[in-house]
Amino acid sequence: MAEQDWLAERFDEHRAHLRSVAYRMLGSLHEADDAVQESWLRLSRSDTGDVANLRAWLTTVTGRICLDMLRARGSRREQPLDVHVPDPIVSPAGGVDPEQEALLAESVGLALYVVLETLNPAERLAFVLHDMFAVPFNDIAAMLGRSTDATKQLASRARGRVRAGGPQPDADLTRQQEAVRAFYEAAHRGDFDALVALLDPEAEMHSDGGATRPQVTGVTRGAAAIAGRALMFAHPDATVRPALVNGAAGAVVVVSGRPVSVMGFTVRDGVIVAIDVLADLDRLGRLDLSGLESA
Template identity: 45%
Template sequence: MNDNEILARHFEEHRDHLRAVGFRMLGSTTEADDAVQETWLRLSRVDADDVNNLAGWLTTVLSRVCLDMLRSRGSRREIPLEEPAHPDLPEPRPESAPEHQAVLADSIGVAMLVVLDTLSPAERLAFVLHDLFAVPFEEIAPIVDRSPAATRQLASRARRRVQGANAPERDHHRGRRVVEAFLAASREGRFEDLLALLDPDVVLRADETAVTAATAALAHGAPVLAAEAHGARTIAEAFSGRAREAQVVTVDGRPAAAWAPGGRPRSVFTFTIVGDRIVELGVVADPETIAGLDIVFAATEA
């Protein structure tokens, strides 16, 4: 068996996985097969000895091919009626976070394809690779030409759109009331009210820019924000007496808050709300990430 035959055999071992990734990226078995074939052609043109991790290399190349295909679409692709909603493809890897399982249980039906078609190519790629196939953000970032933190935000934004695609309008209003109550309690230093709004296991995630800015703002250099914090009491202490200039906005259609001196968002606060409690709070201050958010101020909402 010559080297080309060995390489082809190894490629065939990964074909089903690549086809599954391609279909979830592109929503079409035909286009997925085209992407897989292009990946094979690119593999055949490189020195296999230079590929240390064939599975990772193939997934990366396929993802780049799919990203180019998504970007080249002149208009949103219609899903043909004869296109199977659930082709005979391997299931996504099971390592996705438990809280996403309900959303992703029927991960690639026609309804999901419709939602995915509303995402930008980079959002779609980040969401599919991370949430459906558990690829780390550090590996996705070079594919979409962003930092790992910005890539995390892409996936988070896509996830919120997927989760909220069919959310009733009343959930939006309820979430807005929770955000308004949180900001008011924060400004007025009402610690117990903050506790009541936060889930006991709430998680706070702040990007590096936000942590650095918060640290620099204090005379003694003790950070107001950590990159990640857990628990209602810890997060209530971090926000009590603060957020004085923050205002309610929507971010990608979801209730959120922003500090925007002169009308220019400098920090954005995102909320994941279940019932009437905040289960996750994000603080974003990286200008590149903020520039990619669809932020609508209350006065300009329809």
């Protein structure tokens, strides 16, 4: 029992890191927790006496588990045009707490995770483990059963998709928040022209209403189309609670005391270039949105 307690303590030292790996691989907070728990079970059943670097060993194990989970999803999203917005990490507008910082690491904004959802499991594993966590290609190749060169090509393709997915948000969080606040103020006024002026002409909005609100699911492209959609779905009794969504400016929209959407914004050079919306009421109900102050 003493040995198991010691092993559990060692595992807990790496738990936040492993959850970060699993979240990037899966885009789901509860599935990430499941993957981390499975990693512990495998560790507790393994002989690790010859393991020199437990963190690296656990990272590899977690990666394999996540790869299996991605493959097992199968045809969960059968329609090729379906939009899936991953679970957002929502924090008060004033800042991210230490546990969330560990989960987010260096990535900022929800848009990256939306792009990751478009990668196949092998591409996602190669990109996430190598580019985000510096796992050697040789180790990733062994996990995939492919050559090192083929694994490098997978990561390269994924990298290209991520770069094409849109620019990173402005580093100035205050500037981001100003653009988001102006967006909601214009929507509340019903000011179509003001909304268009706040949006990049080629902006995109990805909305995921899930099974509960399929009518809001889809991709909307162009400033005018997004402005029109914002006005269409504007609710006169809505309360907008400023928040950080995956570390970037965003908001939680509440109607009659119930969250109806989490919206993450990508703001570049003072204009909004992307909006990612989670409007699935079932998934929203599972998010921890406590601590957000009303606007």
